[in-house]
Amino acid sequence: MTARKVALDALVEIEATNAYANLKLGPLLERSGLDERDRRLVTELVYGTIRRQRSVDYLVDRFLVDSPPPAARAALRLGAYQLRLTDIPDHAAVAATVDVTPKRFRGLVNAVLRKVAKSAVEWPDDGTRLSYPDWIVDRLCTDLGDEAAIDALETMNRAPEVTVRDDGYTQDRSSQRVVEALGVRPGQLVVDVCAAPGGKATAMATFGARVVAADFRPRRVGLIASNAQRVAAGRASDASVWPVVADARRPPFRSACADVVLVDAPCSGLGVLRRRPDARWRVSERDVAELAEMQGAILASSSDLVADGALLAYSVCTLTAAETTGVAEAFAAEHPEFEPVAPPGDPWQRWGTGALLLPQADDSDGMALFLWRRRP
Ligand SMILES: C[S@@+](CC[C@H](N)C(=O)[O-])C[C@H]1O[C@@H](n2cnc3c(N)ncnc32)[C@H](O)[C@@H]1O
Known part of the structure; x- marks a missing residue:
């Protein structure tokens, strides 16, 4: 098996089953027998092709009369991605892709990819x-302004670097x-009322807090427990995280x-689209509302x-006004017993009474944060 063959099989299978790319790719790589370097190449090709699917379809559709069968479509996408969006030399991109294409489509794929390379x-x-889907571009341009939105969308087309905390937990900056x-x-x-998988809960525990880490999905609460155990094992302190299954709309704790x-x-x-290559194709405008x-x-x-x-914090890893300032303003209007607390400064920017961290500001995920204190 070559890296291109594994990448092509993965693309065909992910499309046919509408599977999450990250869930499908892992087992395929395990079975492939490829070495570490080739696995990284497969991951980059599959994630990149899915992320840039709309762009690569545009590139190849200019030279197609009819929509090709799925295996040919996947090969065309994979080839066009390499040609236009990687440093792989054109001849290698075309030859290696045609090589792993099912025989009956090789002529078509070869002809179209050569045209893509030349035009x-x-x-x-x-x-x-x-x-990106038009609705995401339109929405972010309206909410953030054209320049910031396009910059954010460009940043989220690059795979994230891995950042690891001192205690070994992988967590974005x-x-x-x-x-x-x-x-x-x-x-x-x-x-922490929406705590799974426990990234922020375990971080807060390292400051010596006692953290009740709740989530309403039992399986995800299991993740909090195992992550908390793993992090605590590598540390001398007795930082504590207590995982609880609870619905934050009816939190079972004392006032x-x-x-x-x-x-x-x-x-x-919409602030973490670089993390999951297929997320942009799954989320809908209705989800935002x-x-x-x-x-x-x-x-x-x-x-x-x-x-x-005491302090109340509301954070989301998205960039729409409806979910950030919209929610914060509605809450503040209904709850005069809370006063806003000054948000953090650079690289955050002021966003209503809170703060927004654009992906391009710190080459990180995009995030919004609002803080209030209950008036004593
Ligand atoms: C953004 S994630 C939390 C990430 C986590 N704080 C961290 O830093 O690792 C949102 C979480 O909210 C949970 N959730 C969604 N609706 C909920 C509800 N009604 N009650 C409690 N948890 C909920 C989801 O299961 C998901 O794990």
């Missing part, structure tokens, strides 16, 4: 050029910045029990847990 391209619009902004102190009781309440809410994830409503409900019910003078 200049004029992109019809930013959605096609950058390979943006999440670490959220935790820093909370200023959690030793002995404080923190309730005013917490020094810090974190609502790291489920969101459309539904998730904004859910966030508002979770924030309102969780605010009841905040003690007098």
